[in-house]
Amino acid sequence: MSVAAVTVENVVKRYGGVTAVDGVSLTIAEGEVFALLGPNGAGKTSLVEILEGHRRRDGGNVRVLGFDPASGGRTMRERIGIVLQEGGLEGELTVVETVRYHASLFPRPKDVDDVIRVVGLEEKRRSQVRLLSGGQRRRLELALGVVGDPDLIFLDEPTTGFDPSARRQAWDLVRALRGFGKTIVLTTHYMDEAQALADRIAVIARGRIVAEGTPATLGDRHLRGARVRFRPPEGTSLDGLPAPFVPSGSGWVEGETKAPTETLHAVTAWALARGIELDGLTVMPPSLEDVYLDLTRT
């Protein structure tokens, strides 16, 4: 069991009459990639901004690298890196000036040129930020988040608005960061992103943690059955069809099973005995998406 980088106990955040974060508790271990997954408006940005020290909580306890973020000040900020959801860049500074500015604020920064190379902005080193594309800006922001060599990095929706290839590149960067043993807290509303990057995922909806686990076990996914579905020819009587199959509309028949081999054997035997072909016969493991949609349903 490693040390906790972040502990959150019963945190509450209200805006006027709206409770955005409603009694959240969680622990994030050192060196872990932790994803806070939830739909827009679920409260994930509010929660992360409390951890970053940008917002004050209305209740509960928080420790980030041993500091209370509400009062951690400069000492805490020397050990965290924040990649914000949007911008915050001066358009008239060049890439290298921007990275150098951030590097000079930290006690033991990484080499500025190395960082620029790692995020793939070498060619844009002397370009003013206003001339960069959206993806290049995002990469610059990642560079600013890591140049101080922080122990803990916050990534708020790091790939929102990216095209698929830029997303893959950003994922590779996150994996590279993780290779340095950094603790990473990322928020996302993409399930595949959480699945691809995170060691552990907490699903947040309506300000509460509704599930927590590894990508494999989240929402007891490993305990759920596989889904088998097919479409028999029109007018086929379903008499004698083995359990657990039931019609699911538009001519489809579906069933969930924990013994897909046996179930599949039974259903194909049933079809062969009647001399019919099963259109669109498929066996699907429960997807994280199903789990997520179930968990966050309002």
Add this chain to the structure above:
Amino acid sequence: MTRPSLLRLFLVQFGAEQRLFWRSPIAAFFSVIFPLLMLLTFAALFGNDRITPLGVTASQFYAPALAVYGAVSTVYWNLSMSLVTSRELGVLKRIRGTPMPPWLMLGGRLTSSAWVALLAVILMVTIGVLGYGVALYPRTLAAAFVTFLVGVSCFAALGCLIAALSPNANATPPMAAATLVPLAFISEVFIPPSASSASWLTTVADFFPLKHFARAFSGAFNPTLHGSGFAWSDAGATYAILPHLAVMAVWGIAGGVLAVRLFRWEPRPEKVR
């Protein structure tokens, strides 16, 4: 591991601000070039006759008055504009998430702005001296410099207040202009004092700080006044800056306190996300 000193952080911020300022031509134009163009225009309009009731040449009046205008444009108008733009872009929020202490970031910005204001004043006075025969009086230079420091601090605080009150970047220039330009017409900046001014205008102008900045600074260039300037009473044509500094100090402190209370680091009010 050695943590960068506060002086180093200050210099980093100051350096970044200087780069940004000189790379945005419009800000540099309004701080430095625009007041000079006005000097050229006024000098051409009025020639270099003595103007009553001051008894000095037009340039002797306008060079210091427009130097004040340039300084105020820089620390009131440009500073508020740049603060709001940075806030809207999320720059303030980003920096607040770094080890840069927020007060030091603001300090670096204010100092950078004050430095530009100083350059604008020096340039204006130099061109006045070299091109228009403006006379300098060594006995008053210290008072002029102290006036500059107090005036610039006062208007920088008010600039921060405008930034705090401004809802967005589009609203900032009209807010700054609407408060500054009309005052400049009645505060002995664009128009020399005259005996025929309506008394209520004088009362209004006396209330606000701009006229006090202009009077205290221009006095240093007025050959009909006596003394070093560090006096409370202007009786007997004495050059007296202290009453003017007191008014600016009150405005500056009040504006600064309000600005600190109302200042926002992020574009919109907090909302649920």
